[in-house]
Amino acid sequence: MHTLMVADDHPLFREAIAAVIEAGLPDSRLLEAESLDEALRHAGACAELDLALLDLGLPDASGLEGLRALRAAHPWLPVAILSADQERRTILDALDLGAVGYIPKSTARRSLLAALAQLLEGQVYLPPDIMRRSAVPHLSAAGAGAGAPMPGPRFAALTDKQLEVLIRLSHGASNKVIARELDIAETTVKTHVSAILRKLGVPGRVQAILAANDADLEALLAERHGPSR
Amino acid sequence: MHTLMVADDHPLFREAIAAVIEAGLPDSRLLEAESLDEALRHAGACAELDLALLDLGLPDASGLEGLRALRAAHPWLPVAILSADQERRTILDALDLGAVGYIPKSTARRSLLAALAQLLEGQVYLPPDIMRRSAVPHLSAAGAGAGAPMPGPRFAALTDKQLEVLIRLSHGASNKVIARELDIAETTVKTHVSAILRKLGVPGRVQAILAANDADLEALLAERHGPSR
DNA sequence: GATAGCCTCCTCCTTCGGTAGGAGGCCAGA
DNA sequence: TCTGGCCTCCTACCGAAGGAGGAGGCTATC
Incomplete structure (x- = not known):
């Protein structure tokens, strides 16, 4: 028997969450809030609350401010973010503020259920597709000392020919097309591509x-061929 | 059949990891590295690598620098941190640099196995006890911006599902990965891709x-489906 | 001369990507 | 009720992509 709360100003979305929970977690109770204020009141009134699902688009809380307020008022309450925002940075900021999970609204129904179950078990849930994609270790937000750009992949390690191939590759050309453009065999293009x-x-x-x-x-x-080319 | 790599300068710890994997993931292969340099060489040599476990105390890499280097050299290799450090801040920094998980060395054997299984399934793993204990909020995040890029007219013809597929497609995901993320069959993904x-x-x-x-x-x-920010 | 790196090309093989065609289920509108 | 669109999944087939492994020719450097 778990008790959850969903704070979202869209009734339709609250209903969808309720349906998912009813279908997959029949032993659970769900509180609904359509504003941060209501969520805070619910959290204060219900001591059994196991998990709060907080939307980032609430009318009376801009972005992560709602999370900050909820965390400050009820530090013991596990809060997971429920948002349409798929920015990696937002997820990290939410964790920074003490969120125990992050569920994109685009999450498939079955995955959503799995995420909720995981959170109710005391685990942490983050969207794999966002956290595991490109995630280039570059730029911005956290200063943390040496902020050298540190170019991601090693383009400098490529030979001239490989660079020529990569340029055409990046335009969407197939091996066959590249071979024709550079006037070499397709097998040679494959060799270059493999090396790249x-x-x-x-x-x-x-x-x-x-x-x-x-x-x-x-x-x-x-740049490599000097200013004369 | 999975292939893992553990990079840790303590032979005893590598052996412990190997034992856990042998007992719980009998279908897996384990590469061992005792330095960042060796880890980089293994990563470059083995294309089948599914997951790298990186210790933060390597002799030739101070702290998260090893993670940064490994991520820069092999952006598509999932890397999980394996460390004695239990600081919340360290975990967040590791995620910031693109780690897909964090396993404290104090983790119990059974939890360790569960964490590895979760990571190999493509999920994200973070230590619940650390991430869920209260943290004091002290951050200012402003989600301003919201530029005005216009979506091309052609994309309007796509259905919601096709758009979901295309988004993941544009991140470089293979049909198989998309299938796993959306929890549908690979053949269905192919159908969607063909339509796109x-x-x-x-x-x-x-x-x-x-x-x-x-x-x-x-x-x-x-914008299409209930824009709650 | 020897060594090393690069470009070129080859064959054999496996996996991935994509098409074609069919089929069942669900749901909204006529 | 029926129709049509969408999502789902399947088999079968084929071409593209990429790895493994080898080979010859070129140039620059030691």
């Missing part, structure tokens, strides 16, 4: 393209 | 990704 993937530490051409799109490869290539 | 390619008028996933990267698909999806 190995040097960049990525598993396939798609990831190589995504990595390449963050850098100006033409500039790098031009 | 047809509607966008592009010949392959690579071109779809390049087209998708010019639009803010998450915003489009959020």
